[in-house]
Amino acid sequence: MQDQLHQLAQAVGQALTAKGWLLGCAESCTGGLLASVLTDASGASAWFCGGVVAYANAVKRDVLGVSQALLEAKGAVSREAVLAMAKGARGVLRADVSVAISGIAGPTGGTPQKPVGTVWMAWEGPQGATVARFEFAGDRLAVKRLAVREALAGVLALAGGGSAPAQ
Incomplete structure (x- = not known):
């Protein structure tokens, strides 16, 4: 799985470079694993501007701008929360695209x-937002790795370098 993640990260880097785009990320349950995999790719500084590990709701609210009302009404694990997190990450990190x-x-x-x-x-x-819900099987590390894989696949699709993630 680790080799697959690194290959995907390289493909993401190539696709983003071809577009001239910078990527930013906001992570909760993956705890920085996505940013780690991205920065394992040689030359990542040309297309990855950074990430926010927003594990606590206070970080989602105070750094990414997710409203407290949304967090209370829908929860942090929701369509609405990740859409707000992606928008917040794109803004605070000044990224062209975000996940x-x-x-x-x-x-x-x-x-x-x-x-x-x-x-x-x-x-x-630039063309708007896409959202997906997944149910991954396995232990904690497996869920995190599978989530990173789908996050990378989604960025690749957004940049025109691959297909959209399976839902």
Whole structure:
């Protein structure tokens, strides 16, 4: 899986470079794994401007601009939250495109409505935003890696270098 992530990151870098775009990210349940994989790619400084690990709701609110009302009404693991996170990351990082991830990596924290493995992602670029919900199986690390894989696939699709993530 790690090799696959690194290959995807290289492809993302090539696609973003071809567009002249900078990527920013906002991560919750992946805890910085996406930024780590991106910066493992040689030359990442040319197309990756940075990321926000917004694990706590206060960071989602105070740094990314996700409203407290939204967090209380919909929760941090929701379509609305990741859309707001992606918009906030794109703005605060001055990125051309952004990706946001929020979910429940487990092994605790799941509910019947949002079981362990539930992950929401949003990608935002010049043409607007796309959002997807996933239910990944596996332990905590597997959920995080699968989320990073889909986040990268979504950025690649947004930059025109691949297909959209499976939903």
